[in-house]
Amino acid sequence: MIKFSDVSKTFTIGKRQVHAVQDVSLEVSEGDIFGIIGFSGAGKSTLLRLVNQLERPTKGSVFIRDIDISKLSAKQLRKQRSQIGMIFQNFNLLTSRNVAGNIAYPLKVAGYNKHEIKERVTELLEFVGLSDKAKDYPEQLSGGQKQRVGIARALASSPEILICDEATSALDPETTQDILRLLKKVNRELGVTILLITHEMHVIQSICNKVAVMESGRVIESGPVFDVFTNPKHTTTRRFIQSVQKDLPSDTILQEWQRNNGGKLYRVIFKGSSTVDPLLSTITKKYNVDFNIIYGSVQELQEQLFGNMIISLIGDEGNKQKVLTELSNLVEVREVDINER
């Protein structure tokens, strides 16, 4: 649905060049809730702005439904933009208009008649749960309510794509969850493809099915959220994941363990409903090896379970290797780098 093909965006400020986006290739499929995560300055906003042509790529192309949007005429681009709704961190509501007026605004600009506008606004207010606030002004609303108005306004022209620019970053945790639930409803009930940027991993964990991690303008890792969470390849991705999922014991526990026992630690990752305890018992017994569970957790992600266990093995080196080989055929096993956090 949205395809970035080898896209770069370089800003030139005097003699200095800023490579905001570098060689990005990504594909967002219809129906995705696709999250782009990165620290400040990673290039997320620039990448979003390339989708509605608020920025033009220095290199490469952005396609929407196989159409290279940089090749559109001004008229075609206006039509294309009406297919893309956008919501913002600071809501960007018109303070001089009430809630209904804010939602009606894009419809007025698009030339709908009064009756059509009234009907659509009523429908949208109901969808976002603000039917009783139609006559209130933005200053009378909470942050969460303002973002609901923002979502209703973005949906007014029935777009195929909704772009969310840090849409929950200004909200408290509970309101964030309400807005994320609403975005999920937009995706499921209206079939709108969502592309969002965030610096908060819990947003990705809560609603996205796919994720791309950006650093210094580049996409350093991407894929289905379950795969990236259960097998992160990059240190930055691991740092984001560790902000929402504790997958290693604290330094104190690790140091104490090293003082008392030493030796290698292994991370055993199991997905779905497989349980690892009987597996470990059977295989270690077979090779006369003992095991210690140092740490363990089971989490739910994308309606699937995955577990993470940190173990040590005690016994003959050769036999320990046999245990690891046999275990690796059934679940994922990696040696823990204690400095990986």
Ligand SMILES: Nc1ncnc2c1ncn2[C@@H]1O[C@H](COP(=O)(O)OP(=O)(O)OP(=O)(O)O)[C@@H](O)[C@H]1O
């Ligand atoms: N219009 C511009 N002119 C010059 N430099 C820019 C412009 N827009 C962005 N940049 C630079 O490009 C880099 C990426 O910025 P961008 O805003 O895309 O990152 P971000 O990941 O969205 O960060 P944040 O979360 O802080 O907004 C930064 O170094 C930024 O200063």
